[in-house]
Amino acid sequence: MGFMSTPERLIEATRELLWERGYVGTSPKAIQQQAGAGQGSMYHHFAGKPDLALSAIRRTAEEMRGAAEATLGGGGTAYERISAYLLRERDVLRGCPVGRLTMDPEIIASAELRAPVDETLDWLRGRLAGIVQEGLDQGEFSAHLVPREIAAAVVATVQGGYVLARASGSPDAFDASVRGLLSLLAPVGTTQ
């Protein structure tokens, strides 16, 4: 720590700025300042803004999968693991560093930049669907639930929770969304 190489610092600076300001709102100049690197330095190590953004997005996506797996791969029932995922600590008002990119027109317009975003959210839905299926197999959930649909609803609740929280300037709406979904998902006969 504190001894990151210049490419490393550029990627980290880009990750921060993409999270906070999006792709359109992030300029090479701002990246260079945040990284403490010069113009020439940045263009020596990366082909340009899209290239650097791609490296940054890939790393952020990987980190997100790791954080999700840390809660989803834990022990317990299906409900407990989904619950752990939904209730894990989050910097709610900053939003999702991956999901927020979907609102960026230039990310969506570029197949290359959109790919890691798509793959990450798709992986997450698949991972959750598998857990829901396990819950169904154990008789934990109502038999009429469709794993892929429940998984999509779980991920959407998180992504939409960020929207509500940022709109209101408080994490409360995020927490309410998550509690609402969990109350609907709670195994029958559960008092919580």
Place this chain on the structure above:
Amino acid sequence: MGFMSTPERLIEATRELLWERGYVGTSPKAIQQQAGAGQGSMYHHFAGKPDLALSAIRRTAEEMRGAAEATLGGGGTAYERISAYLLRERDVLRGCPVGRLTMDPEIIASAELRAPVDETLDWLRGRLAGIVQEGLDQGEFSAHLVPREIAAAVVATVQGGYVLARASGSPDAFDASVRGLLSLLAPVGTTQ
């Protein structure tokens, strides 16, 4: 139609561009071109980009409330009205013209620009919470559900559904999220 005044055309152009590119990604020049108005024209009618954006956002917010009320104010049970809201036709891949603004750093940084966004999503949650309460009163839903939480989950599912759809480039994930939530919310004893 076809005879809009210049201020009117400027507002409509701004609404389109804010929806597609966000606040940061929308320039006065682009607005002028889309509206077919000159530089001087725009600055004659509006104080600047934030002023014009405020008018545009207010109108979009009003329109969104109207569209929601059209489905939520219809007849039927609570489940049917919530279902009608969730299943109404949407331009899914364009996202929510109000919700997408929450990812814009300059919207969030400005109390004035954020206000209509906050008020609209808050109104929607309140409106839905009232309907959930009616459903509880009618014994339609499990008694342990909390109206404000279910309402938040419903709105979050929609907002997050847009994120998933845009990430994957297809409306399918949005539809799956909605179906998942509805399957969880379905009154006990319902075959659907």
Place this chain on the structure above:
DNA sequence: GTCTATAGACCGATAGAC
């Protein structure tokens, strides 16, 4: 009301010295 002209800063990138 609308036009053109102008402003100073920044945009994303390239060139070439060191």
Place this chain on the structure above:
DNA sequence: GTCTATCGGTCTATAGAC
């Protein structure tokens, strides 16, 4: 590898003629 200089273009206005 990093630096400074430079590029044509855009950003968000403002000024002033018509």
